[in-house]
Amino acid sequence: MSITAAMVKELRETSGAGMMDCKAALKETGGDMEAAIDWLRTKGLAKAAKKAGRVAADGLVGVAANGNVAAVIELNSETDFVARNEVFQKLVQDVAGVAVGLEGDVEALKAAPFPGSEKNVEEEIKDAVATIGENMTLRRSARLAVEKGVVASYVHSAAAEGLGKIGVLVALESAGDADKLQALGRQVAMHVAATNPMALNTEELDPAAVERERTVYMEQARESGKPENIIEKMVEGRLRKFYEEVTLVKQSFVINPDLTVEQAVEEAAKDAGTEIKLAGFVRFALGEGIEKEETDFAAEVAAAAGN
Known part of the structure; x- marks a missing residue:
């Protein structure tokens, strides 16, 4: 090749x-x-290459919550200009509100009735395409719920209420005070927005990702020429550091770097006098995983001029 x-x-x-x-x-x-x-x-x-390296797409991430349930969606548009359009923003807010009542399946969300309309969500989006004059795609949806506790949220680079470039949900299971749980959950959600952990804990890490890291570390260690038993210890040490960097519970808490996220939650539980369990999180960053076609503007101009 x-x-x-x-x-x-x-x-x-x-x-x-x-x-x-x-x-x-x-x-x-x-x-x-x-x-x-x-x-x-x-x-x-x-x-290590970051998955979101060069990817880009426009539109908005929308978050909606209802007590112990919350949802996050991503609705893409062709340009950032549309993301500032009030009609588009209202559409994203309404779709996120519908997603709260569903299980996170994007196809089910598209087929769900749109509030105040006889049409479903997908049909309403098609109408908006015709009105605004730009293609739109409801790309994904996720939902978190707890029986007791809260699902807190945070939106980064907010364009309007519940709308922005990054949307995060954090589920806390607890019988503690809802306001205090919301405050803690929001702090953890802000941490997630900043650090983009791969998983909640080591058990939830993708085995393929772990194996890939292990292989790289093994090759690096072997190039040092050390004995195989020493190499194995070196690799295990590197993997432990990897887990601390990519799992939410083991990451250093951005609000208080002296604690891990896990320890920060434990401290909050002591103060609240009741157990708090960090049950899950979801992080949507606008455009991650979408390759936007890059064009050579100068070449386009030359082609249009017949050169």
């Missing part, structure tokens, strides 16, 4: 490694971008 300049550029932007190293990595891995990143990491030339 021939390695193109565009491939080298993409790997360089994703990994932060040098151009020649990126070219070598792509040659070594036959052009496989993910394998090339791992190759660079093994050589100590790149950090």
